[in-house]
Amino acid sequence: MEKVLTRNIVPDKGPTDMVAYEANGGYSGLRKAMSGMSPDDCREVVSQSNLRGRGGAGFPTGMKWSFVPMGDKCTPGHKYLVCNADEMEPGTFKDRLLMEYDPHQLIEGMILSAYCIGADLSYIFIRGEYVVAIERLREALAECYAKGYLGENIMGSGYKLDMYVHPSAGRYICGEETALINALEGKRANPRAKPPFPQVSGLWGRPTIVNNVETLCNIPHIIDRGADWFKGLGVGEDAGTKLFGVSGRVKNPGCWELPMGTPVREILENHAGGMQDGLQLKGFLPGGGSTDFLTQDHLDLAMDYNVIGKAGSRMGTGTMIILDDQTCPVGMVLNLIRFFAHESCGFCTPCRDGLPWSRQVLEDIENGRGKAEDLDTLEYQINYIGAIGNTHCALAPGAMEPLQSALKYFREDFERHISGGRCPYHSGVGA
């Protein structure tokens, strides 16, 4: 398969600098755009490519951009492009790789995306713990300014763009795009009500686009090689390639660039090497900690947004977390709910008070103090906290996804905890 996003990534060789990036065709997408394509032309190619956001929700990128007011429809002032490099979704480890080893690819993607929406300022909002990526991005930005790829009159086109790396001060909720905007404004990172959508009123009340790292890394290639080429990369319904990851107790955990629509089984068996000896697959979260469990019955599904959606889960970030038959499903869900309860921003009641309640019930069950009616309580919480519209943002409904699907597929495990008065996995023996 042709590598696109990772073609410059050879971790042993270290990061790709300007010289190496350009030697391998880098910045030719930007050169093409700056020498004759209008922002509308570029956006049209991205729309045609069917690129969908890689940050978790899979929203079509071209459509998202089309809501930004352009030309004289926009009041005078700044427009912003923000890269979401907050990557804290449990089990997600793809953006780190893209930024540490090929920072120029992201920067080129950002310049092009900013051009498409007419932005003049852009930020890479990156979690503070990614110290290596922060340093390499800053070095790459300096190289870009030195070559005239950023700043005034980029490549002589008259287009002007400045770009800053903005390390975050922490908290998972900063990854939610409106919370991220508040964090960029120096405030507490509570999400904002929508509408107005950031495309119209975002950072400092100005039109703003927030895109995921991986989404943006696709843009140079789409502009350079066209929409049809990009669509042809997928083997199923969706376009392009994707970084798929596997973590958990498999033989070879890792992250690989594969065609969109690659079957789960292929990722798990051919790339992750299958389960570690003596372990069986019990279930998996297809795309990070806030996606619903799927099981062995779903191994032949294609990793496409709609296919995984129809099976009752979400593609999310495309990085799978594997549950094996000797790891306690209740313990795993408890770990996730504990995370989400801790990371709640505290703005709305079902999340702030509901998630700790779910955590308490799960702790009771896991520690052998569970009662039969606890399962009804969990169902009640799922219906209440999980309903879209009951909470101010998607954190709380996302938290309910692994819980509701665990209750559906692994209900017996919950019941055995309650009837036996202890965790049946605690000795490390599953059956």
Added chain:
Amino acid sequence: MSDTRIIQTDLSSVLTVEEIAEIDHELVHIPYKSGAAIDALKIVQKARGWVSDECLQAIAKHLEMSSEELEGVATFYNLIYRRPVGDKVILFCDSVSCWINGCDDIKQAISDKLGVDYGETTNDNAYTLLPVPCLGACDRAPVMMVGDELVTNLNNEVVETLFASGKSGGKQ
């Protein structure tokens, strides 16, 4: 109320000239002074390790915001420290992939070795132990950061070598 507190101490000399210059540099691309709140907290924390009450009030004054509002910002973010921390902060990942790979036992081993639990600093001030959301290195779980360094594939031997100087004990 904040004003009376601010008047009580002379805040003009709390921040260094360099710190103020660095904060003002951030203001160039920010339309309101308070917009640099997080940047300013981080700038001040960089050399001092943490943000004291005095520093917080001085930053608030410099950014023309109330110290209460800045305190609300400072306490929201887990990488802004409002209490002193050790020379190195250990950010221990306890999220799901690390949990599946046995991070609870590793955490226990570190706690035993250093004599500290989450939120505590060793007596010799070498380390503060804190939990952190998923560090995005799940293929190399369990992982943690020690200062700026990512340490992967943790097991008892790795812990043993890293903290070889042994138990320093103590709580704060």
